[in-house]
Amino acid sequence: MIDPVHSIALGAAMFCIGMLGFLIRRNLIVIFMSIELMLNAVNLNLVSFAHQFQSPHGQVFALFVITVAAAEAATGLAILIALYRVSRAVNADEASAMKW
Amino acid sequence: MVSFYILAAITLISSLMVISRRNPMHSALWLLVTFFSLAGIYLLLSAEFIAAVQIIIYAGGVLVLYIFVIMLVDLSKEAALRAAFHKPAQVGFAALFAAMVMAVVLTVAKRGIEPSRIQEAAVNAPDTTRAFAHELFLTYLYPFEIASILLLVAMIGSVILARRGVAAADTVREKEAR
Numbered sequence: 001m002i003d004p005v006h007s008i009a010l011g012a013a014m015f016c017i018g019m020l021g022f023l024i025r026r027n028l029i030v031i032f033m034s035i036e037l038m039l040n041a042v043n044l045n046l047v048s049f050a051h052q053f054q055s056p057h058g059q060v061f062a063l064f065v066i067t068v069a070a071a072e073a074a075t076g077l078a079i080l081i082a083l084y085r086v087s088r089a090v091n092a093d094e095a096s097a098m099k100w
Numbered sequence: 101m102v103s104f105y106i107l108a109a110i111t112l113i114s115s116l117m118v119i120s121r122r123n124p125m126h127s128a129l130w131l132l133v134t135f136f137s138l139a140g141i142y143l144l145l146s147a148e149f150i151a152a153v154q155i156i157i158y159a160g161g162v163l164v165l166y167i168f169v170i171m172l173v174d175l176s177k178e179a180a181l182r183a184a185f186h187k188p189a190q191v192g193f194a195a196l197f198a199a200m201v202m203a204v205v206l207t208v209a210k211r212g213i214e215p216s217r218i219q220e221a222a223v224n225a226p227d228t229t230r231a232f233a234h235e236l237f238l239t240y241l242y243p244f245e246i247a248s249i250l251l252l253v254a255m256i257g258s259v260i261l262a263r264r265g266v267a268a269a270d271t272v273r274e275k276e277a278r
Binding site: 002005006007008009010012013014015016017018019020021023024025026027029030032033034036037040043044047048050051056057059060062063064066067068069070071072073074075077078079080081082084085090091093 | 101104108111112115116118119124127128131134135138141142144145146147149150153154157158161162165166169170172173183184185186190191194195197198199201202205206209210228231232234235236239240243247250251253254255257258259261262264
């Protein structure tokens with residue numbers, strides 16, 4: 001049986017890698033990919049807890065997280081296309097029209 | 101156990117590659133590797149249905165969406181690829197912050213889980229997919245339906261957002277007419 005501490009540590013490492021990517025990248029597409037990495041890390045934690053306690057609730061919540069991630073990717077990429085159409089910007093710091 | 105460590109190493113390396121490649125297309129392909137190795141880890145954690153959903157939805161759906169958008173958005177500008185990261189000081193600060201979060205989570209994971217609960221887990225695993233379906237369609241029926249409404253709203257919203265606006269379409273048509 002997999003030690004739950006190891007799978008939680010893997011989830012934490014993935015989450016930190018995703019957070020790092022979110023903070024250091026300028027390209028909006030890669031920022032969305034980093035968000036996907038973070039959501040996947042949360043899923044890994046949920047599934048490993050479900051395995052740990054022999055309870056399917058964690059898997060159900062992992063399915064809901066996957067649903068939200070799919071909706072987030074679709075909406076975010078649509079916003080990205082709209083932004084690209086308006087201002088030809090693909091980097092997060094180029095979209096500064098609403099910045100004070 | 102060994103397969104878990106191999107898959108964990110693949111997951112970590114490929115997710116590091118996702119955030120470190122300058123070309124977003126390379127990042128997307130490394131993300132595919134991450135999704136597949138995570139599906140393998142889900143199989144080891146006896147979550148067969150989640151593993152299948154991971155491959156079908158993430159690798160088959162979400163990633164194709166990403167690749168489509170990368171191809172729609174013109175990334176051929178060399179300057180955009182060269183300046184893929186923020187300034188080095190910002191990168192260093194972000195790395196420090198991520199390391200701090202990692203340290204806190206690892207400390208909690210080491211101390212917070214009671215050893216008695218770890219021993220308690222049943223050895224004979226039941227049919228997890230059957231139990232999963234039971235929970236999903238009986239206990240979590242209303243959240244399941246709300247999730248489908250969420251997907252519908254996201255679909256309509258993304259179609260409206262990505263559609264060429266009426267005014268913009270008119271200007272394009274005027275330009276083409278000239």
